[in-house]
Amino acid sequence: MNLKGLLFDKDGTLFDYQKSWGSFTLGFIDDLASGDAVLARRLAAAMGIDPGTARFAPDSPIVAGTPEEVMCTVLPFMPGWSAQALTDRLNAAAAKAPQVPATELAPLLCDLRNKGFALGVATNDAEVAAREHIEAAGIGGAFDFLAGYDSGHGAKPDPGMCLAFARATNLNPGDCAMIGDSLHDLTAGRAAGMVCIAVCTGIAPAKEFAPFADVVLPDIGHIPGWLTGR
Structure with a gap:
């Protein structure tokens, strides 16, 4: 062949992957949680990332999923938000994330x-x-x-x-x-x-x-x- x-x-x-997205994801979570530590932990669990180490679980939806799929996992914790609004926010932030x-x-x-x-x-x-x-x-x-x-x-x-x-x-x-x-x-x-x-x-x-x-x-x-x- x-x-x-x-x-x-x-x-x-x-x-x-880890070097590019670990710290970015925790920062994005903190931004979404707006200082609510309990919410931040819930969002981190939904996204499959350890808040202490910034390391992703192998089954994290972020690893292979689309931004829409990722945001659907956190939607239940974000009343007042739509999946599209969350996806737009993630896409805008991710576009500026430094890549290694x-x-x-x-x-x-x-x-x-x-x-x-x-x-x-x-x-x-x-x-x-x-x-x-x-x-x-x-x-x-x-x-x-x-x-x-x-x-x-x-x-x-x-x-x-x-x-x-x-x-x-x-x-x-x-x-x-x-x-x-x-x-x-x-x-x-x-x-x-x-x-x-x-x-x-x-x-x-x-x-x-x-x-x-x-x-x-x-x-x-x-x-x-x-x-x-x-």
Whole structure:
């Protein structure tokens, strides 16, 4: 199989999940709670984050869910708010959240493009937030395709974004790889007929990926070596 397209998840794949989102999430919770410590603890529990360590639980809805799905978990504790209003507030705040690259992104992506790969991003984050994060990292020009959960292709684990990438780059899905840090990513890629590459810069442990991934790598910086050795 000769891979021609590489489709990356964003959070936990291009960017280290815990380092990028732990402190941000606690700050967002404190802002929502407006000084109510009991409410803050309830919101943290709903979002699956430890207030003491700022670490996410493996089953946190934030890790793979869309912003709408995350905000639906806290809606019961936020009387007077709608799910849409909470989602809008989260998206606006998240777009400004500093991101910590999982590896040196610019040289990696430049190398892959020079080797002829089409590159894309498929994230369950909002498209606007994803574009802001990628532009802030200085890698906006590296990608031929970018989609968020709200771009019209559906959200992972459905394969819509994966298939849209293949169409946008005139490639067969089987000539593409989906690269991600969650089972949502791998399920979407597999349903689209893509090669599935798991990376360990998210929250899920490597052993969770083994039955679903064609290969499990420490981070995306190991992709060129893996491609060479195939």
